[in-house]
Amino acid sequence: MFDYSVLINFVYVLAATLFIFGLKLLGHPATARKGNLLSSVAMLIAVVITLFSKEIISFELIIASIVVGSLIGLYAAKKVEMTSMPELVSLFNGIGGLASLAVAYATIASDQTLSTFVIIVSFIALLIGAITFSGSVIAWAKLSERIIGRPIVFKGQVVTNIAVVIAIVLCGVSLVNNPTDSTIPYIALGLAIVMGVLIVLPIGGADMPVVISLLNSYSGLAACAAGFALSNNLLIVAGALVGASGIILTNIMCKAMNRSLVNVLTSGFQPVVTNDIKIEGEIKPLSAEDAYYVLEAAQNVLVIPGYGMAVAQAQHVMKELQELLENNGAEVGYAIHPVAGRMPGHMNVLLAEADVSYEQLFEMDEVNPRIEAYDVAIVIGANDVVNPAARELKGSPIYGMPVINADLAKNVFVLKRGMSSGFAGVDNPLFFKQNCRMIFGDAKETLSNLVRQFAD
Amino acid sequence: MIASYLLFILVLSVFVGFELIRKVPATLHTPLMSGANAISGITVIGALALAGGEQTELATWLGAASVLLATINVVGGYMVTDRMLAMFKSR
Numbered sequence: 001m002f003d004y005s006v007l008i009n010f011v012y013v014l015a016a017t018l019f020i021f022g023l024k025l026l027g028h029p030a031t032a033r034k035g036n037l038l039s040s041v042a043m044l045i046a047v048v049i050t051l052f053s054k055e056i057i058s059f060e061l062i063i064a065s066i067v068v069g070s071l072i073g074l075y076a077a078k079k080v081e082m083t084s085m086p087e088l089v090s091l092f093n094g095i096g097g098l099a100s101l102a103v104a105y106a107t108i109a110s111d112q113t114l115s116t117f118v119i120i121v122s123f124i125a126l127l128i129g130a131i132t133f134s135g136s137v138i139a140w141a142k143l144s145e146r147i148i149g150r151p152i153v154f155k156g157q158v159v160t161n162i163a164v165v166i167a168i169v170l171c172g173v174s175l176v177n178n179p180t181d182s183t184i185p186y187i188a189l190g191l192a193i194v195m196g197v198l199i200v201l202p203i204g205g206a207d208m209p210v211v212i213s214l215l216n217s218y219s220g221l222a223a224c225a226a227g228f229a230l231s232n233n234l235l236i237v238a239g240a241l242v243g244a245s246g247i248i249l250t251n252i253m254c255k256a257m258n259r260s261l262v263n264v265l266t267s268g269f270q271p272v273v274t275n276d277i278k279i280e281g282e283i284k285p286l287s288a289e290d291a292y293y294v295l296e297a298a299q300n301v302l303v304i305p306g307y308g309m310a311v312a313q314a315q316h317v318m319k320e321l322q323e324l325l326e327n328n329g330a331e332v333g334y335a336i337h338p339v340a341g342r343m344p345g346h347m348n349v350l351l352a353e354a355d356v357s358y359e360q361l362f363e364m365d366e367v368n369p370r371i372e373a374y375d376v377a378i379v380i381g382a383n384d385v386v387n388p389a390a391r392e393l394k395g396s397p398i399y400g401m402p403v404i405n406a407d408l409a410k411n412v413f414v415l416k417r418g419m420s421s422g423f424a425g426v427d428n429p430l431f432f433k434q435n436c437r438m439i440f441g442d443a444k445e446t447l448s449n450l451v452r453q454f455a456d
Numbered sequence: 457m458i459a460s461y462l463l464f465i466l467v468l469s470v471f472v473g474f475e476l477i478r479k480v481p482a483t484l485h486t487p488l489m490s491g492a493n494a495i496s497g498i499t500v501i502g503a504l505a506l507a508g509g510e511q512t513e514l515a516t517w518l519g520a521a522s523v524l525l526a527t528i529n530v531v532g533g534y535m536v537t538d539r540m541l542a543m544f545k546s547r
Contacts, residue, residue, distance in 0.1 A: 019495060020472060026488060027479040033541040036491055040534040043498065050501040056508035061520045065507060069527025076528070077535030085486055088536065092493040096529050099499045102522035106506050106515040117459050216489050219496045228462055230502045236462060237469045238498035244473025245492045249485060338482060345485030352543040359547055363482050 004052040011049040012234040018042035019238055023245075029358045046234060082353045083310050086212055086342040090140040093215040097132025100125055100222035101189075107229045108175075108185050118229055119179050123172050125225035126185065127192045132218040134196030139211050142200070143342060149205030151267065157202065164195050203265065206384075210253045210264045212343045217246020249344050256338035256364075258390075258401040281432035283419070286439050288446055291413055292453035298375035298411075301325055302367065303334045304404055305351070307341050308381015308416075309443060315354040317447040318380065322356065324454040333360050335367040335377075335404050337385035364404050377409035379430075380443050381416075387428045412436040415443045487540045494533025500526035 019042045025035025056062070080088045104125035107118070114122070141147045171188040175181065203211050220242025227235025254261050295301065303322070309315055322332045334351060341347040348361050371377070379386050386406040389396040406412050407430050414431060416438060430436055439446050480488050503526060506519025 020476065022491075023473075023476045023480075026484060026491065027476070027481070029481070029483060029541075029544045030546065032484055032487060032544065033538065036487070036534060036537045036541055039491060039495060040530075043494070043530055043534070046498070046501050047504070050504050051508075053505060055505045055510075057510060058508050061516065062504060062508045062523060065520045065523035066527050069524040070531045073528040073530065073532030074535060076532045077539060080536060082540070085490070085536075085540075088532075089486075089489050089493060092490070092529055092533055095525050096493060096496040096499065099497070099503065099522045099525035099529065102518045102525065103499055103502050103506065106511070106518035106522070109512070109518070110515050111512055212489070216492055220492065223496045223499045224466065226499055226502055228466075230505075231458060231462065232502050233462075233465055235498055235502050236465050238495050240466055240469035241473040241476070242492040242496045244470050245477040245488060248474065248477045249489065252482075252485075336482065343486060344489065345482055345487070348483040349486045349540050349543070352540070352545070355543075355545065357547045358483050358544050361483055 003054065004049075005054070008049050008053055009233070011045060012232075015042040015046040016234055016237045018045075019241060023241060082349055083313075084144075085346060085349060086208065087140050087143045089343060090136050090143060090212055090215065093212070093219045094133045094136030094140065096219035097129045097136060097215075097222050099129075100219075100226040101129030101133060103226045104129060104229055105185060105189070109182065114179060116176055119176055120172070121225055121228035123175055123185075123188065125222060125229050126189060127168065127195075128218055128222040128225055130189055130192035131196040131199065132215055132222050134193040135200045135211075135218070136196075136215050138197055138200040139208065139215060142205060143208060151204045152201040157198070161195075161198055164191055164198065167191050168195065199265070202267075204267065206339075207257075207264050207267065209339050209341070209343050209346075210250055210257075210261070213246050213249035213253055214261075215246075217243050217250060220244075220246055252338055253344060256402060258398075281429075281434070283431055284437050286413065286437035288439060288449040289453065291437070291439055292450055294411055294413075295325065295330075295376060295450065296328060296454075298325070298330050300374045300376075301330050301332045302371070302374040302377045302406075302409060303332065304377060304379045304382050304386055304406055305334065305336065305340060305347055306380065306382025306385060307346075308383075310341065310347075310350050310381070312381060312443040314380060314415075314444040314447055315350050315356075317444055317451060319351075319354040319356055320451050321447055321454070324451060328454070330375075333362055333367070335362050335364065337364050337382070337404055340382060340385055364402060368405050371405050371408045372410075374409040376411045376413060377406045379406055379412065379414045379416075380447075383416075383428055386430055388430050388433075389428065393429065406430060407433050407436065410435065414438050415446050416440060417442065483544070484541075487537045490533050490540065491537040492533075494530050494537060497526040497529030497533060500530060 022035045022039030025031040104122045107122045175184045220239045224239025388407045390398045390401040390403045503522035
């Protein structure tokens with residue numbers, strides 16, 4: 001029989017190249033869709049050519065698994081609401097971890113004699129896969145509010161964590177010494193699952209973008225480790241690309257909150273910072289009717305959305321208002337903070353869904369230098385990301401965090417339900433500034449009201 | 457020998473990954489993540505040989521489970537990414 005192994009490896013090189021080109025095309029919104037298609041073609045040819053390998057002798061189970069998996073994937077992709085993308089990505093991270101875990105476990109449990117190297121890398125793949133899986137399930141439960149979003153801490157958590165890590169290392173050492181022992185992998189698996197839960201539980205709801213990015217990275221690293229266990233180049237390349245992507249996003253999210261990764265992962269253990277800084281000034285409410293007169297005269301309008309906009313489902317009405325403002329001769333832009341929303345880039349997707357052009361979506365660093373030129377900045381459901389305390393109040397818990405300087409625009413409208421503070425629990429001096437007006441109420445209703453005023 | 461050769465591939469891929477992903481604009485970070493999800497489903501090609509090969513019964517079933525899970529990632533990840541990217545429009 002013809003040995004396809006050489007051909008298979010050449011096709012893997014082709015697939016790796018296509019993955020890389022696919023990611024390259026993802027660098028611009030105009031070519032991104034093509035990039036995704038290219039990446040999926042790479043996956044398809046990799047799967048098809050693998051089926052020719054001589055180790056595969058029966059196809060019934062494979063076909064059944066692929067059919068069922070495709071149907072579930074298809075259903076999830078078609079059904080998911082764009083507001084729930086963070087939950088879906090979390091679940092997918094977990095599923096990816098579980099898949100690598102199964103491969104690693106099968107390798108360890110196989111009846112062949114394995115080299116020490118293979119045992120170690122399989123063990124690592126097992127651990128990363130298990131941590132990714134249980135961590136992602138907890139992240140998903142937090143995001144979908146099945147469990148409470150605030151950090152969950154208990155006495156002796158640090159000691160427990162250290163004990164779990166030591167136990168896992170001991171399992172690894174004894175597995176290398178007794179490769180045929182079948183109970184050690186079970187124990188290690190259980191410990192790693194506990195570890196994943198322990199890692200995510202103490203992380204608060206506001207830090208979810210960091211956690212999702214980190215778990216995304218882990219799911220890639222799990223595939224990468226499985227690649228080491230199976231000596232499969234393509235698994236290593238693809239897994240490393242995903243791992244690198246997750247690490248970069250994690251880093252961007254941490255920088256956007258002016259915190260280190262260690263600080264995010266352990267912040268649940270730290271006492272809550274209280275500040276007694278008195279904020280001068282008073283809150284000045286404004287009716288939607290009066291807001292309309294200001295907007296009608298505005299030439300340049302900046303919209304600063306936060307997760308509250310998505311909760312209120314206000315993005316579609318905002319797009320309506322945007323069109324009316326543009327017909328009225330105004331320029332409208334959107335300023336999006338890196339940690340607005342529940343995952344990196346979440347706000348952009350929600351606005352794209354509402355048909356806002358990506359050319360009107362600006363990053364914080366693009367907007368801040370010219371923010372004085374805006375006649376009106378409309379803050380919708382955002383709080384901490386526009387908090388000037390980050391710039392001017394030393395001692396504030398968010399001091400030093402890069403924020404969108406909404407307070408420097410000529411007028412600021414803040415659409416808000418009430419006077420509660422943001423995720424970080426910090427007072428916002430923006431609300432007390434001379435040029436700031438609060439429009440209380442549901443953001444969607446307020447915007448609809450403004451749209452009606454324009455129509456009259 | 458094999459270990460150092462695999463490590464070599466890993467290091468180069470990580471550098472390529474960093475260079476590529478750094479250029480992805482913030483606007484596309486969510487599709488990037490779901491697309492990365494799909495790519496991490498590459499585990500499927502490792503699982504195929506387990507599910508269809510001459511293995512112990514345990515390894516075969518673990519392989520089949522892994523094929524199923526990774527396929528969810530691949531199909532779901534690419535489809536939802538495409539759905540999102542189709543919404544990104546220029547003026």
